[in-house]
Amino acid sequence: xxxxxxxxxxxxxxxxxxxxxxxxxxxxxxxxxxxxxxxxxxxxxxxxxxxxxxxxxxxxxxxxxxxxxxxxxxxxxxxxxxxxxxxxxxxxxxxxxxxxxxxxxxxxxxxxxxxxxxxxxxxxxxxxxxxxxxxxxxxxxxxxxxxxxxxxxxxxxxxxxxxxxxxxxxxxxxxxxxxxxxxxxxxxxxxxxxxxxxxxxxxxxxxxxxxxxxxxxxxxxxxxxxxxxxxxxxxxxxxxxxxxxxxxxxxxxxxxxxxxxxxxxxxxxxxxxxxxxxxxxxxxxxxxxxxxxx
Numbered sequence: 001x002x003x004x005x006x007x008x009x010x011x012x013x014x015x016x017x018x019x020x021x022x023x024x025x026x027x028x029x030x031x032x033x034x035x036x037x038x039x040x041x042x043x044x045x046x047x048x049x050x051x052x053x054x055x056x057x058x059x060x061x062x063x064x065x066x067x068x069x070x071x072x073x074x075x076x077x078x079x080x081x082x083x084x085x086x087x088x089x090x091x092x093x094x095x096x097x098x099x100x101x102x103x104x105x106x107x108x109x110x111x112x113x114x115x116x117x118x119x120x121x122x123x124x125x126x127x128x129x130x131x132x133x134x135x136x137x138x139x140x141x142x143x144x145x146x147x148x149x150x151x152x153x154x155x156x157x158x159x160x161x162x163x164x165x166x167x168x169x170x171x172x173x174x175x176x177x178x179x180x181x182x183x184x185x186x187x188x189x190x191x192x193x194x195x196x197x198x199x200x201x202x203x204x205x206x207x208x209x210x211x212x213x214x215x216x217x218x219x220x221x222x223x224x225x226x227x228x229x230x231x232x233x234x235x236x237x238x239x240x241x242x243x244x245x246x247x248x249x250x251x252x253x254x255x256x257x258x259x260x261x262x263x264x265x266x267x268x269x270x271x272x273x274x275x276x277x278x279x280x281x282x283x284x285x286x287x288x289x290x291x292x293x294x
Contacts, residue, residue, distance in 0.1 A: 076094070076111075080111075081111070081112045081113065082094055082095075082110050082111055082112065082113060083113065083128065084113040084187055086127075086176070086184075086185030086186060086187055087185065087186050087187065087188065088183075088184070088185045088186065089185070090129055090130075090139050090184050090185040091127055091128055091129035091130065091137075091139070091176065091184065091185045092127075092128045092129075093113070093125050093126065093127055093128070093174070093176075093185075093187040094110065094113070094125065094126045094128060095110040095113050095114055095123060095124070095125055095240065096110060096123065096124040096125075096126070097110075097121070097122065097123035097124065097240060097241055097242045098242050098262060098263060110240070114239075114240035114241075115190060116190045116191075116192045116234060116237070116239050116240065117166050117189055117190065117191050117192070117239060117240045117241045118166060118191075118192060118193075118194045118232035118234065118239035118240065118241045118243055118282055119166045119167065119168060119169055119191055119192065119193045119194065119282060119283070120166065120194075120232070120241075120243055120244075120281060120282035120283060121165070121166050121232065121239070121240070121241025121242055121243045121282065122159060122163040122164065122165050122166075122241060122242045122244070123163065123164050123165075123166070123240065123241045123242065124163055124164060125149055125164055125174050125187065125189075126149065127147065127149055127176035127184070127185065129176075129184065129185070134147070135147050135148075137184070139184070144178040144182060144184055145178055145179055145180075146178050146179025146180075147176060147177070147178050147179075147184065148176070148177060148178075148179075149164075149174060149175070149176055150174070150175050150176075150177055151164050151165075151172070151173075151174055152172065152173040152174065152175060152186075153167075154167060154168055154170075155167055155168050155169075155170045155171065155172030155173070155189075155191050156172035156173065156174060156189065156191065166189075166191045166241055167191075168191065169191050169192055169193045170191055171188050171189065171190060171191070172188065172189045172191050173186055173187070173188055173189070174186065174187050174189065192234040192235075192239055193234070193282075193283075194232035194233055194234045194239050194243075194282050194284060195233065195234055195235070195284075196232075196233040196234075196284065196286075197230050197231070197232060197233065197243075197245075197279055197281060197282070197284050197285075197286040198212070198214055198230065198231050198232075198233050198238070199214065199215040199228050199229075199230050199279055199286055199288060200212035200213065200214060200215055200228065200229055200230075200231070201213070201215070201226070201227075201228060201229075202227035202228055202229045202264045202265075203227070204229075215228060215288060216288065217288060217289045217290070217291075218277065218288060218289070218290045218291070219290075219291050219292075219293065220255075220269040220290065220291070220292045220293070221269060221292070221293055221294070222269050222270070222271060222272060222292060222293070222294055223268070223269060223270075224268070224269045224292075225258070225266060225267060225268045225269070226266075226267055227264050227265065227266050227267070228264070228265050228267070229263050229264055229265075230243060230245045230263075230279050230281060230286070231243070232281070232282045232284070242263060243281040243282045244281055245260070245263075245265070245279050245280065245281035246279070246280045246281065247260055247265045247267075247277070247278070247279055247280075248277070248278045248280075249267075249275050249276070249277055249278075249290075250275055250276045250278070251273060251274070251275035251276070252270070253270055253271055253273075254269070254270055254271050254272070254273040254274065254275040254290075254292050255267060255268070255269055255270065255275040255277060255290050255292060256268050256270050265279075269292040270292070271292065272292055272293060272294045273291075273292055274289065274290065274291050274292075275290045275292070276288070276289060276290065277289075277290050
């Protein structure tokens with residue numbers, strides 16, 4: 001099994017529990033979950049000094065646990081549809097990306113684990129095991145260290161900055177693996193090749209309505225500065241994942257692209273006339289007629 005770059009699992013604790021292992025086979029070529037050596041027990045402490053040290057250690061651990069829990073207040077509640085159970089039953093996976101329609105509900109953690117992800121998009125997946133997430137987890141008294149989330153080629157890859165990337169249509173695999181190579185769990189993702197791009201107003205509130213008005217043509221006045229987003233679509237439904245988009249105007253003296261960041265393009269109407277705005281992403285192209293009036 002060929003895997004790409006690794007991504008460390010975010011360290012914090014959530015209240016989400018995982019189902020007991022179901023005995024499903026690991027992905028082809030991957031080692032199934034096996035025992036990891038537990039830390040050897042320390043010798044019993046003796047004397048007042050040892051007692052004080054033990055109390056100090058317990059206090060420090062308590063503070064650490066509270067801090068970890070405080071950092072996870074935004075985690076989905078147990079039983080949330082944001083979790084997708086791993087195929088080995090040892091934990092759950094969470095999906096996240098940064099976009100305004102397919103991903104606004106997924107920003108941080110998806111409210112619903114997506115049913116389809118667009119090729120050409122970037123996203124993130126986190127692993128949660130029996131209420132734990134991070135580089136060290138314990139499952140059924142087995143301790144796993146150096147836990148990372150890895151993409152399995154050829155359908156899913158990993159970007160240089162550690163994000164996951166949907167490469168080709170099919171069912172991709174993302175695995176949670178420890179530093180010894182043990183596959184703790186894995187999840188399958190449906191990757192689709194989108195058939196259209198939807199351009200919509202960046203101010204659209206996707207938390208209130210899942211269907212934004214589609215921008216087919218734009219009429220502006222000189223010096224107006226609208227902002228837009230794009231989401232990939234497949235089969236009439238938005239496909240999750242942040243799709244990088246290239247924006248171009250064929251008449252920059254009439255309409256100029258001022259900036260593009262975090263999925264939002266900022267335009268400015270410069271002078272009266274007509275222009276064509278082109279958005280290119282996920283191997284698709286969307287052209288929109290723009291008229292600027294005085």
